[in-house]
Amino acid sequence: MFRKISAVxxxxxxxxxxxxxxxxxxxxxxxxxxxxxxxATTACLECHEARIILQQRLSKAAWTKEVDKMTKWGAVVxxxxxxxxxxxxxxxxxxxxxxxxxxxxxxxxxxxxxxD
Amino acid sequence: MILxxxxxxxxxxxxxxxxxxxxxxxxxxxxxxxxxxxxLDASGWRLSLGGExxxxxxxxxxxxxxxxxxxxxxxxxxxxxxxxxxRPQVPGIQWGKGxxxxxxxxxxxxxDILQRAGLxxxxxxxxxxxxxxxxxxxxxFIRSIPIEKALDADTLIATHMSGSPLxxxxxxxxxxxxxxxxxxxxxxxxxxxxxxxxEFVGNFMSPGYRLPNQPVKPGDAVKPEDTHAVTALSVKSVxxxxxxxxxLKMGKVTVHGAAWAGEADIVKVEISTDGGTTWNLAKLGRDxxxxxxxLWSYDWKPGRGGDYSIQSRAxxxxxxxxxxxxxxxxxxYLYNAVDQVNVHVS
Numbered sequence: 142m143f144r145k146i147s148a149v150x151x152x153x154x155x156x157x158x159x160x161x162x163x164x165x166x167x168x169x170x171x172x173x174x175x176x177x178x179x180x181a182t183t184a185c186l187e188c189h190e191a192r193i194i195l196q197q198r199l200s201k202a203a204w205t206k207e208v209d210k211m212t213k214w215g216a217v218v219x220x221x222x223x224x225x226x227x228x229x230x231x232x233x234x235x236x237x238x239x240x241x242x243x244x245x246x247x248x249x250x251x252x253x254x255x256x257d
Numbered sequence: 258m259i260l261x262x263x264x265x266x267x268x269x270x271x272x273x274x275x276x277x278x279x280x281x282x283x284x285x286x287x288x289x290x291x292x293x294x295x296x297l298d299a300s301g302w303r304l305s306l307g308g309e310x311x312x313x314x315x316x317x318x319x320x321x322x323x324x325x326x327x328x329x330x331x332x333x334x335x336x337x338x339x340x341x342x343x344r345p346q347v348p349g350i351q352w353g354k355g356x357x358x359x360x361x362x363x364x365x366x367x368x369d370i371l372q373r374a375g376l377x378x379x380x381x382x383x384x385x386x387x388x389x390x391x392x393x394x395x396x397x398f399i400r401s402i403p404i405e406k407a408l409d410a411d412t413l414i415a416t417h418m419s420g421s422p423l424x425x426x427x428x429x430x431x432x433x434x435x436x437x438x439x440x441x442x443x444x445x446x447x448x449x450x451x452x453x454x455x456e457f458v459g460n461f462m463s464p465g466y467r468l469p470n471q472p473v474k475p476g477d478a479v480k481p482e483d484t485h486a487v488t489a490l491s492v493k494s495v496x497x498x499x500x501x502x503x504x505l506k507m508g509k510v511t512v513h514g515a516a517w518a519g520e521a522d523i524v525k526v527e528i529s530t531d532g533g534t535t536w537n538l539a540k541l542g543r544d545x546x547x548x549x550x551x552l553w554s555y556d557w558k559p560g561r562g563g564d565y566s567i568q569s570r571a572x573x574x575x576x577x578x579x580x581x582x583x584x585x586x587x588x589x590y591l592y593n594a595v596d597q598v599n600v601h602v603s
Contacts, residue, residue: 198346243259
Protein backbone atom coordinates (compact mmCIF):
# COMPACT_ATOMS: atom_id res chain seq x y z
CA MET A 142 0.00 0.00 0.00
CA PHE A 143 2.88 2.30 0.84
CA ARG A 144 4.05 2.17 -2.77
CA LYS A 145 0.75 3.59 -3.94
CA ILE A 146 1.20 6.84 -2.05
CA SER A 147 2.94 9.34 -4.24
CA ALA A 148 6.08 11.06 -3.04
CA VAL A 149 4.38 14.31 -3.96
CA UNK A 150 1.48 13.61 -1.61
CA UNK A 151 3.72 12.41 1.19
CA UNK A 152 5.99 15.43 0.96
CA UNK A 153 2.93 17.66 0.87
CA UNK A 154 2.00 16.13 4.22
CA UNK A 155 5.47 16.43 5.70
CA UNK A 156 6.23 19.92 4.41
CA UNK A 157 2.79 21.47 4.29
CA UNK A 158 3.31 22.25 0.63
CA UNK A 159 0.55 21.84 -1.92
CA UNK A 160 1.30 19.10 -4.39
CA UNK A 161 2.22 20.11 -7.92
CA UNK A 162 0.05 19.02 -10.82
CA UNK A 163 2.92 17.40 -12.71
CA UNK A 164 3.01 13.62 -12.94
CA UNK A 165 3.34 12.31 -9.40
CA UNK A 166 6.37 10.29 -8.53
CA UNK A 167 5.98 7.10 -6.59
CA UNK A 168 7.64 7.01 -3.21
CA UNK A 169 9.82 4.22 -4.45
CA UNK A 170 11.18 4.40 -7.95
CA UNK A 171 12.38 1.13 -9.40
CA UNK A 172 15.80 0.14 -10.62
CA UNK A 173 15.89 -0.90 -14.29
CA UNK A 174 15.22 -4.44 -15.42
CA UNK A 175 18.15 -6.76 -15.71
CA UNK A 176 19.69 -9.88 -14.27
CA UNK A 177 20.95 -7.94 -11.25
CA UNK A 178 17.82 -5.88 -10.61
CA UNK A 179 16.65 -7.94 -7.65
CA UNK A 180 20.05 -8.18 -6.04
CA ALA A 181 20.78 -4.50 -6.58
CA THR A 182 17.41 -3.68 -5.03
CA THR A 183 18.21 -5.80 -1.99
CA ALA A 184 21.75 -4.50 -1.62
CA CYS A 185 21.16 -0.78 -2.24
CA LEU A 186 17.57 0.09 -1.45
CA GLU A 187 17.59 -1.19 2.09
CA CYS A 188 19.27 2.08 3.07
CA HIS A 189 18.28 4.57 0.37
CA GLU A 190 15.90 4.90 -2.51
CA ALA A 191 16.53 4.18 -6.18
CA ARG A 192 16.62 7.82 -7.28
CA ILE A 193 20.01 8.22 -5.63
CA ILE A 194 21.24 5.67 -8.17
CA LEU A 195 19.05 6.75 -11.11
CA GLN A 196 20.55 10.26 -11.11
CA GLN A 197 24.20 9.11 -11.33
CA ARG A 198 26.16 9.04 -14.60
CA LEU A 199 29.45 7.40 -13.74
CA SER A 200 32.29 5.47 -15.32
CA LYS A 201 32.87 1.83 -14.47
CA ALA A 202 35.85 2.82 -12.32
CA ALA A 203 33.67 5.23 -10.34
CA TRP A 204 30.90 2.63 -9.91
CA THR A 205 33.49 0.14 -8.68
CA LYS A 206 34.55 2.58 -5.96
CA GLU A 207 30.93 3.22 -5.02
CA VAL A 208 30.02 -0.46 -4.78
CA ASP A 209 33.08 -1.22 -2.65
CA LYS A 210 32.40 1.78 -0.38
CA MET A 211 28.76 0.83 0.09
CA THR A 212 29.67 -2.79 0.79
CA LYS A 213 32.01 -1.54 3.51
CA TRP A 214 29.10 0.55 4.84
CA GLY A 215 26.77 -2.40 5.16
CA ALA A 216 25.31 -3.14 1.72
CA VAL A 217 24.88 -6.89 1.49
CA VAL A 218 26.67 -7.93 -1.70
CA UNK A 219 27.70 -11.53 -2.22
CA UNK A 220 31.35 -11.42 -3.38
CA UNK A 221 30.29 -13.62 -6.28
CA UNK A 222 27.85 -10.87 -7.40
CA UNK A 223 30.20 -7.88 -7.08
CA UNK A 224 31.43 -7.73 -10.67
CA UNK A 225 27.97 -8.32 -12.11
CA UNK A 226 26.53 -5.59 -9.89
CA UNK A 227 29.20 -3.15 -11.07
CA UNK A 228 28.46 -4.11 -14.70
CA UNK A 229 24.73 -3.59 -14.12
CA UNK A 230 25.21 -0.13 -12.62
CA UNK A 231 27.86 1.04 -15.08
CA UNK A 232 25.81 -0.19 -18.05
CA UNK A 233 22.57 1.46 -16.95
CA UNK A 234 24.04 4.64 -15.44
CA UNK A 235 27.00 5.52 -17.60
CA UNK A 236 28.05 9.06 -18.62
CA UNK A 237 26.61 8.62 -22.13
CA UNK A 238 23.05 8.04 -20.90
CA UNK A 239 20.54 10.89 -21.22
CA UNK A 240 20.36 13.27 -18.28
CA UNK A 241 18.09 12.18 -15.42
CA UNK A 242 14.94 14.30 -15.06
CA UNK A 243 13.90 14.55 -11.41
CA UNK A 244 10.23 14.97 -10.46
CA UNK A 245 8.97 18.04 -8.65
CA UNK A 246 7.05 17.97 -5.41
CA UNK A 247 5.31 21.31 -4.90
CA UNK A 248 3.82 24.30 -6.62
CA UNK A 249 6.08 27.02 -7.90
CA UNK A 250 4.39 30.04 -6.39
CA UNK A 251 7.17 31.43 -4.24
CA UNK A 252 5.81 34.18 -2.05
CA UNK A 253 7.16 37.69 -1.79
CA UNK A 254 8.28 40.35 -4.15
CA UNK A 255 10.76 40.14 -6.97
CA UNK A 256 13.66 42.39 -7.86
CA ASP A 257 15.39 44.33 -5.11
CA MET B 258 10.68 21.55 -5.11
CA ILE B 259 12.91 19.29 -7.16
CA LEU B 260 12.95 15.82 -5.64
CA UNK B 261 16.54 14.57 -5.69
CA UNK B 262 15.76 11.81 -3.23
CA UNK B 263 12.83 10.87 -1.06
CA UNK B 264 14.79 8.52 1.21
CA UNK B 265 16.96 10.22 2.40
CA UNK B 266 15.11 13.49 1.85
CA UNK B 267 17.04 15.75 -0.50
CA UNK B 268 15.05 18.63 -2.00
CA UNK B 269 16.31 21.33 -4.32
CA UNK B 270 14.80 24.77 -4.87
CA UNK B 271 14.10 25.60 -8.52
CA UNK B 272 16.20 28.69 -9.34
CA UNK B 273 13.09 30.65 -10.29
CA UNK B 274 12.25 30.68 -6.56
CA UNK B 275 15.25 32.92 -5.89
CA UNK B 276 13.30 36.15 -6.16
CA UNK B 277 13.11 37.00 -2.46
CA UNK B 278 15.99 37.97 -0.21
CA UNK B 279 14.83 35.52 2.46
CA UNK B 280 13.87 32.15 1.04
CA UNK B 281 10.48 30.99 2.36
CA UNK B 282 11.20 28.03 4.62
CA UNK B 283 8.95 25.61 2.65
CA UNK B 284 11.06 26.48 -0.42
CA UNK B 285 14.42 26.16 1.32
CA UNK B 286 16.55 23.28 0.06
CA UNK B 287 16.87 20.18 2.26
CA UNK B 288 20.02 18.09 2.43
CA UNK B 289 20.24 14.90 4.45
CA UNK B 290 23.06 12.39 4.44
CA UNK B 291 20.95 9.87 6.36
CA UNK B 292 17.48 9.38 7.75
CA UNK B 293 15.98 12.22 9.73
CA UNK B 294 15.51 11.42 13.44
CA UNK B 295 12.41 9.30 13.91
CA UNK B 296 11.41 11.00 17.13
CA LEU B 297 12.24 14.49 18.28
CA ASP B 298 10.87 15.38 21.69
CA ALA B 299 11.53 19.01 22.56
CA SER B 300 10.99 18.44 26.28
CA GLY B 301 13.36 15.48 26.42
CA TRP B 302 15.99 16.96 24.11
CA ARG B 303 19.37 17.74 25.64
CA LEU B 304 22.53 19.30 24.27
CA SER B 305 25.73 18.12 25.92
CA LEU B 306 29.02 20.00 25.83
CA GLY B 307 32.21 18.28 26.87
CA GLY B 308 35.79 17.58 25.88
CA GLU B 309 38.42 20.25 26.46
CA UNK B 310 36.35 22.35 28.87
CA UNK B 311 36.52 22.96 32.62
CA UNK B 312 32.83 22.26 33.37
CA UNK B 313 30.96 19.94 31.00
CA UNK B 314 27.37 21.06 30.52
CA UNK B 315 24.02 19.63 29.58
CA UNK B 316 21.40 22.09 28.38
CA UNK B 317 17.69 21.60 27.87
CA UNK B 318 15.83 23.57 25.21
CA UNK B 319 14.34 25.78 27.94
CA UNK B 320 17.85 26.53 29.22
CA UNK B 321 19.02 27.29 25.70
CA UNK B 322 16.16 29.77 25.29
CA UNK B 323 17.31 31.63 28.42
CA UNK B 324 20.61 32.55 26.79
CA UNK B 325 20.95 35.80 24.86
CA UNK B 326 19.68 35.37 21.32
CA UNK B 327 21.52 36.64 18.28
CA UNK B 328 20.38 36.65 14.64
CA UNK B 329 22.37 36.16 11.47
CA UNK B 330 21.01 36.35 7.94
CA UNK B 331 22.98 33.67 6.18
CA UNK B 332 23.06 32.16 2.73
CA UNK B 333 23.36 28.44 3.29
CA UNK B 334 24.66 26.40 0.37
CA UNK B 335 25.37 22.71 0.08
CA UNK B 336 29.02 22.09 -0.83
CA UNK B 337 27.78 19.91 -3.68
CA UNK B 338 25.46 22.51 -5.21
CA UNK B 339 26.01 22.40 -9.00
CA UNK B 340 27.60 18.96 -8.89
CA UNK B 341 25.54 17.77 -11.88
CA UNK B 342 27.27 20.40 -14.02
CA UNK B 343 30.76 18.98 -13.47
CA ARG B 344 32.37 17.02 -16.31
CA PRO B 345 33.32 14.28 -15.93
CA GLN B 346 30.42 13.68 -13.57
CA VAL B 347 31.21 12.63 -10.02
CA PRO B 348 29.20 10.59 -7.52
CA GLY B 349 26.84 12.22 -5.05
CA ILE B 350 23.47 13.93 -5.10
CA GLN B 351 23.28 15.48 -8.56
CA TRP B 352 22.26 18.95 -7.51
CA GLY B 353 21.46 21.51 -10.16
CA LYS B 354 21.79 25.14 -9.10
CA GLY B 355 19.28 25.24 -6.26
CA UNK B 356 20.87 23.66 -3.17
CA UNK B 357 21.13 27.13 -1.66
CA UNK B 358 18.86 29.51 0.23
CA UNK B 359 18.92 32.46 2.61
CA UNK B 360 17.29 32.69 6.03
CA UNK B 361 17.55 34.63 9.28
CA UNK B 362 18.89 32.13 11.79
CA UNK B 363 18.49 32.92 15.49
CA UNK B 364 19.73 31.41 18.71
CA UNK B 365 22.48 31.75 21.31
CA UNK B 366 26.08 32.25 20.28
CA UNK B 367 28.23 29.12 20.42
CA UNK B 368 30.86 31.43 21.94
CA ASP B 369 28.66 32.08 24.98
CA ILE B 370 28.02 28.38 25.56
CA LEU B 371 31.71 27.53 25.23
CA GLN B 372 32.62 30.34 27.65
CA ARG B 373 30.07 29.07 30.16
CA ALA B 374 31.73 25.65 30.07
CA GLY B 375 35.18 27.15 30.49
CA LEU B 376 37.20 26.56 27.37
CA UNK B 377 40.62 25.04 28.01
CA UNK B 378 43.63 26.37 26.05
CA UNK B 379 43.99 22.88 24.59
CA UNK B 380 40.66 23.27 22.78
CA UNK B 381 41.42 23.76 19.08
CA UNK B 382 38.40 22.34 17.26
CA UNK B 383 34.72 22.01 18.07
CA UNK B 384 32.86 18.86 17.05
CA UNK B 385 29.14 18.62 16.34
CA UNK B 386 27.07 15.45 16.47
CA UNK B 387 23.49 15.30 15.25
CA UNK B 388 20.66 12.86 15.86
CA UNK B 389 20.61 11.54 12.27
CA UNK B 390 19.46 7.91 12.07
CA UNK B 391 22.47 6.05 10.74
CA UNK B 392 21.71 3.27 8.25
CA UNK B 393 23.80 0.10 8.11
CA UNK B 394 27.46 0.62 8.95
CA UNK B 395 27.58 4.13 7.54
CA UNK B 396 29.87 6.32 9.65
CA UNK B 397 27.89 8.81 11.77
CA PHE B 398 27.60 12.36 10.50
CA ILE B 399 30.10 14.08 12.78
CA ARG B 400 32.24 17.03 11.73
CA SER B 401 34.30 19.73 13.45
CA ILE B 402 35.19 23.37 12.90
CA PRO B 403 38.30 25.25 14.08
CA ILE B 404 38.02 27.04 17.42
CA GLU B 405 38.43 30.47 15.78
CA LYS B 406 35.27 29.97 13.73
CA ALA B 407 33.46 28.44 16.71
CA LEU B 408 34.19 31.54 18.80
CA ASP B 409 33.10 33.95 16.06
CA ALA B 410 30.26 36.15 17.29
CA ASP B 411 28.12 35.06 14.33
CA THR B 412 28.41 31.31 14.88
CA LEU B 413 25.20 30.19 16.53
CA ILE B 414 23.29 27.33 18.00
CA ALA B 415 20.21 28.20 15.99
CA THR B 416 16.74 27.33 17.20
CA HIS B 417 14.80 29.55 14.80
CA MET B 418 14.76 30.12 11.07
CA SER B 419 13.25 33.34 9.74
CA GLY B 420 11.18 33.85 12.87
CA SER B 421 9.81 30.36 13.39
CA PRO B 422 11.16 27.35 15.26
CA LEU B 423 13.29 25.16 13.04
CA UNK B 424 11.27 22.60 11.14
CA UNK B 425 12.25 18.96 11.32
CA UNK B 426 13.80 19.11 7.84
CA UNK B 427 16.04 21.95 8.99
CA UNK B 428 17.24 20.53 12.28
CA UNK B 429 14.60 20.98 15.00
CA UNK B 430 15.06 21.75 17.82
CA UNK B 431 18.58 23.15 17.37
CA UNK B 432 21.34 23.17 14.78
CA UNK B 433 24.75 24.70 14.40
CA UNK B 434 24.88 27.75 12.16
CA UNK B 435 28.38 28.32 10.81
CA UNK B 436 27.86 31.37 8.61
CA UNK B 437 29.53 31.68 5.24
CA UNK B 438 30.62 28.05 5.30
CA UNK B 439 29.32 25.01 3.45
CA UNK B 440 26.03 23.68 4.73
CA UNK B 441 27.65 20.51 6.10
CA UNK B 442 29.35 22.61 8.79
CA UNK B 443 25.95 23.56 10.21
CA UNK B 444 25.05 20.22 11.81
CA UNK B 445 21.28 19.61 12.22
CA UNK B 446 19.42 18.02 15.15
CA UNK B 447 22.39 18.91 17.32
CA UNK B 448 22.79 16.76 20.42
CA UNK B 449 26.49 16.91 21.30
CA UNK B 450 29.23 19.51 21.16
CA UNK B 451 32.73 18.36 22.03
CA UNK B 452 35.83 20.50 22.18
CA UNK B 453 38.81 18.65 20.73
CA UNK B 454 42.54 19.28 20.65
CA UNK B 455 42.65 18.47 16.92
CA GLU B 456 40.34 18.25 13.91
CA PHE B 457 37.80 15.45 14.25
CA VAL B 458 38.84 12.26 12.46
CA GLY B 459 35.96 10.67 10.62
CA ASN B 460 34.53 10.02 7.17
CA PHE B 461 32.78 13.38 6.83
CA MET B 462 36.03 15.27 7.54
CA SER B 463 38.21 12.98 5.41
CA PRO B 464 37.87 11.68 2.76
CA GLY B 465 34.54 13.55 2.73
CA TYR B 466 34.35 17.31 2.22
CA ARG B 467 37.87 17.89 1.00
CA LEU B 468 39.29 19.82 -1.94
CA PRO B 469 42.61 19.34 -3.77
CA ASN B 470 45.36 21.71 -2.56
CA GLN B 471 46.30 22.39 -6.17
CA PRO B 472 44.09 22.55 -9.27
CA VAL B 473 43.72 19.16 -10.94
CA LYS B 474 42.77 18.13 -14.44
CA PRO B 475 39.17 16.92 -14.77
CA GLY B 476 39.08 13.22 -14.00
CA ASP B 477 42.39 13.11 -12.13
CA ALA B 478 42.64 11.19 -8.85
CA VAL B 479 43.86 13.12 -5.81
CA LYS B 480 45.76 11.68 -2.85
CA PRO B 481 44.16 12.34 0.56
CA GLU B 482 47.35 14.05 1.79
CA ASP B 483 47.05 16.55 -1.06
CA THR B 484 43.65 17.83 0.10
CA HIS B 485 42.20 20.22 2.67
CA ALA B 486 38.78 20.54 4.34
CA VAL B 487 36.16 22.58 2.49
CA THR B 488 35.18 25.55 4.63
CA ALA B 489 33.93 28.89 3.25
CA LEU B 490 31.78 29.21 0.15
CA SER B 491 33.00 30.49 -3.22
CA VAL B 492 31.86 33.59 -5.07
CA LYS B 493 28.85 32.72 -7.18
CA SER B 494 25.80 34.08 -8.99
CA VAL B 495 22.79 32.39 -10.49
CA UNK B 496 20.21 33.70 -12.92
CA UNK B 497 16.70 33.14 -11.55
CA UNK B 498 14.94 34.71 -14.52
CA UNK B 499 14.38 34.48 -17.36
CA UNK B 500 14.60 30.74 -16.98
CA UNK B 501 16.65 28.59 -19.30
CA UNK B 502 15.12 27.72 -22.68
CA UNK B 503 12.34 30.29 -22.35
CA UNK B 504 10.84 32.23 -25.25
CA LEU B 505 10.61 35.98 -24.74
CA LYS B 506 8.80 38.72 -26.60
CA MET B 507 10.76 41.66 -27.98
CA GLY B 508 10.91 44.51 -25.47
CA LYS B 509 12.41 45.11 -22.04
CA VAL B 510 13.59 41.96 -20.31
CA THR B 511 14.57 42.07 -16.66
CA VAL B 512 17.34 39.59 -16.01
CA HIS B 513 17.52 38.85 -12.30
CA GLY B 514 19.10 36.53 -9.80
CA ALA B 515 21.16 36.21 -6.64
CA ALA B 516 24.88 36.37 -5.84
CA TRP B 517 26.79 35.34 -2.73
CA ALA B 518 30.36 34.86 -1.56
CA GLY B 519 30.45 33.06 1.79
CA GLU B 520 32.53 35.14 4.20
CA ALA B 521 33.18 37.85 1.59
CA ASP B 522 30.85 40.51 0.22
CA ILE B 523 29.55 40.77 -3.31
CA VAL B 524 31.13 43.79 -5.01
CA LYS B 525 29.50 43.55 -8.41
CA VAL B 526 27.51 41.34 -10.72
CA GLU B 527 27.98 41.67 -14.46
CA ILE B 528 25.71 40.47 -17.23
CA SER B 529 26.60 39.51 -20.76
CA THR B 530 24.05 38.94 -23.49
CA ASP B 531 26.57 38.35 -26.29
CA GLY B 532 28.35 35.21 -25.19
CA GLY B 533 30.81 36.94 -22.85
CA THR B 534 32.23 39.53 -25.26
CA THR B 535 30.86 42.52 -23.36
CA TRP B 536 29.68 42.80 -19.77
CA ASN B 537 27.32 45.27 -18.12
CA LEU B 538 26.79 46.01 -14.44
CA ALA B 539 23.66 44.64 -12.80
CA LYS B 540 21.89 46.67 -10.12
CA LEU B 541 22.37 45.15 -6.67
CA GLY B 542 19.33 44.83 -4.41
CA ARG B 543 19.13 46.98 -1.30
CA ASP B 544 18.78 44.11 1.17
CA UNK B 545 22.16 43.00 2.43
CA UNK B 546 23.90 41.32 5.35
CA UNK B 547 27.47 40.13 5.63
CA UNK B 548 26.80 36.44 5.03
CA UNK B 549 23.74 36.84 2.84
CA UNK B 550 23.29 36.88 -0.89
CA UNK B 551 22.49 40.03 -2.84
CA LEU B 552 19.63 39.95 -5.24
CA TRP B 553 20.43 41.69 -8.51
CA SER B 554 18.67 42.77 -11.69
CA TYR B 555 19.59 44.05 -15.13
CA ASP B 556 17.24 45.59 -17.67
CA TRP B 557 18.02 44.34 -21.14
CA LYS B 558 16.53 45.39 -24.46
CA PRO B 559 17.39 42.89 -27.17
CA GLY B 560 18.08 44.70 -30.45
CA ARG B 561 16.59 41.97 -32.60
CA GLY B 562 14.91 38.62 -32.41
CA GLY B 563 16.95 35.44 -32.21
CA ASP B 564 18.73 33.12 -29.81
CA TYR B 565 20.72 34.61 -26.94
CA SER B 566 22.93 33.32 -24.17
CA ILE B 567 22.62 35.41 -21.02
CA GLN B 568 25.49 35.07 -18.56
CA SER B 569 26.05 36.37 -15.03
CA ARG B 570 29.42 36.83 -13.32
CA ALA B 571 29.95 37.92 -9.71
CA UNK B 572 33.03 39.51 -8.11
CA UNK B 573 33.59 39.66 -4.35
CA UNK B 574 35.49 41.77 -1.82
CA UNK B 575 38.37 39.29 -1.81
CA UNK B 576 38.87 39.89 -5.55
CA UNK B 577 37.46 36.50 -6.47
CA UNK B 578 35.61 36.30 -9.78
CA UNK B 579 33.43 33.46 -11.05
CA UNK B 580 35.50 31.46 -13.55
CA UNK B 581 34.36 30.96 -17.14
CA UNK B 582 34.90 27.22 -16.86
CA UNK B 583 34.19 25.09 -13.78
CA UNK B 584 37.05 24.20 -11.46
CA UNK B 585 36.72 20.41 -11.34
CA UNK B 586 37.40 18.32 -8.24
CA UNK B 587 36.71 14.64 -7.52
CA UNK B 588 33.65 15.28 -5.33
CA UNK B 589 32.14 18.15 -7.28
CA TYR B 590 32.32 20.69 -4.46
CA LEU B 591 31.87 24.46 -4.75
CA TYR B 592 30.89 24.57 -8.42
CA ASN B 593 30.83 28.28 -9.28
CA ALA B 594 31.34 28.79 -13.02
CA VAL B 595 29.75 31.81 -14.71
CA ASP B 596 26.03 31.10 -14.90
CA GLN B 597 24.22 30.94 -18.22
CA VAL B 598 20.70 30.62 -19.58
CA ASN B 599 19.72 30.37 -23.22
CA VAL B 600 16.60 32.19 -24.43
CA HIS B 601 14.82 32.88 -27.69
CA VAL B 602 13.52 36.39 -28.45
CA SER B 603 10.80 36.80 -31.04
